[in-house]
Amino acid sequence: MNTPSTAAHPPVVEAGPRPTQERRLVTAIPGPRSQELQRRKERAVSRSVGTVLPVYVEAAGGGVVVDVDGNSLIDLGSGIAVTTVGNAHPRVVQALAAQAAAFTHTCFMVTPYDGYVEVAEALNRLTPGAHEKRSVLFNSGAEAVENAVKIARAHTGRQAVVTFDHAYHGRTNLTMAMTAKNMPYKHGFGPFAAEVYRAPMSYPFRDGLPGPEAARRALDVIDKQVGAENLAAMVIEPIQGEGGFIVPASGFLAALAQWCRQHGVVFVADEVQTGFARTGAMFACDHEDVVPDLVVTAKGIAGGMPLAAVTGRAEIMDAPHVGGLGGTYGGNPVACAAALAVLATIEEEQLVERARRIGASLTERLTAxxxxxPRLGEVRGRGAMIALEVVEPGTLEPDADLTRRVAAAAHAAGLIVLTCGTWGNVLRFLPPLAMPDHLLVEALDVLEAIFEETR
Known part of the structure; x- marks a missing residue:
């Protein structure tokens, strides 16, 4: 694996002590201090900002989150796949402190700095493919997806964009149009951006189609409803995130990428949730030996700091006019320092292999x-990105109610568990790769007991 240089990360400060790696409940969940903070939140913050689990955090690290009441919860969410290397990793803390002491902002478009360039160089090396690449940095996954579309349109001179059933690409106007699920992401927020079309996704649990056949089905829809000559970009998550951790059948991604090459369509891999060792490869496309034209990254890139990127073929990335891409905060120097520390940590702590081991443990226990x-329809995913789809026994009918009840029971027992899926019937597991084995075993023990109690 190609890896970035670590020379620019001198230790500056000592990171705080890592919380004790244990599940500990000293109050009901949420506790009294969290409840008071929740009341303050309700008075101060728009009610449109929801919370999955209203426990207010005081510290986090390794595989736990500690709340203001002293409860220590096992973290199976990683802030939605962000804290891959663990929260407040010492290398990241030191890099942040060193950069903040030097300067926090100049705007790269005004007076640039080497951290931005070094992150771009690292992404150019690490993303799939040996071709010449360029990168540009942004703040969030949605912003990066939007800019990938802009780049594809500039390169091709075409307008249309294809995404897939069950997709999630963000909450901005264009990315809402690209996202499949109405509630809570799109409801009441239209009209949405035009020239966005949707094709059927490979969903082996529900359609049973081999990858090439599922690809033919999708491409037939695209040919009939869009036309290759109108299509600027095909944007796909190699493993869908919010849509239910759907792993397409083998050969599906490769067939789509080949079709895009044949027709001059830019093939964009949205690796926002799957990137940076999460799936047991540096990027999820690596599992299928697929080389995208553009790769969109965010989440796990910077250990919790806001950073995102588009990386891709030099001739495509250089298509927009000078000044056409950028933003005030994109590639902030502190976020860049964090990203370089995260990438160094992934290499030095062999977190790609760690994700594979976590995935094997999760899959073995959940499959048993x-x-x-019979309510558990399918275990699926890769690496430390594993899901459990919950159905009515003996059917494919989604059981969102049981999924909610299991998640609520897990929260009460001290597990941070997230749900997802078009029908809200998927439990997803995204533990930090820094989680010790004993916490993972305990979390699965608790989950098993909850399923037994809900029979």
Whole structure:
């Protein structure tokens, strides 16, 4: 694996002590201090900002989150796949402190700095493919997806964009149009951007199609409803995130990428949730030996700091006019320092392999649980990105109610668990790669007991 240089990360400060790696409940969840903070939140923050679990955090690290009441919860969410290297990793803390002491902002478009360039160089090396690449940095995954579309349109001179059923690409106007699920992401927020079309996704649990056949089905829709000559970009998550951790059948991504090459369409991999070792490869496309034209990254890139990127073929990335891409905060120097520290940590702590081991443990336990419980339709995912789809026994009918009840029971027992899926019937597991094995085992023990109690 190509890796970035670590020379620019001198230790500056000592990171705080890592919280004790244990599940500990000293109050009900949420506790009294969290409840008071929740009341303050309700008075001060728009009610449109929801919370999955209203426990207010005081510290986090390794595999736990500690709340203001002293409860220590096992973290199976990683802030939605962000804290891949763990929260407040010492290398990241030191890099942040050193950069903040030097300067926090100049705007790269005004007076640039080497951290931005070094992150771009690292992304150019690490993303799939040996071709010449360029990168540009942004603040969020949605912003990066929007800019990938802008780049594709500038390169091709075409307008149309294709995304897929169950997709999630963000909450801005264009990315809402690209996102499949109405509630809570799109409802009441239209009209949305034009020239966005949707094709059927490979969903092996529900359609049973081999990858090439599922690809033919999608491409037939695209040919009939859009036309290759009108299509600027095909944007796809190699493993869908919010849509339910859907892993397409083998060969599906490769067939789509080949079709794009044949027709001059820019093939964009949205690796926002799947990137940076999460799936047991540096990027999820690596599992299928697929080389995208553009790769969109965010989330795990900077250990919790706001940073995102588009990386891709030099001739495509250089298509927009000078000044056409950028933003005030994109590639902030502190976020860039964090990203370089994260990338160095992934290499030095062998977190790609760690993700594979976590995935093997999760899959083994959840598959055994599934074999004994007909409500558990499928265990799927890669690496430390594993999901459990919950259905009515013996059917494909989604059971969102049971999924909610299991998640609520997990929260009460001290597990941070997230749900997802078009029908809200998928439990997803995204533990930090810094989580010790004993916490993972304990979390699965608790989850198994909850499923037994809900029979």
């Amino acid at each position: 649980l599934q074999a004994a419980d």
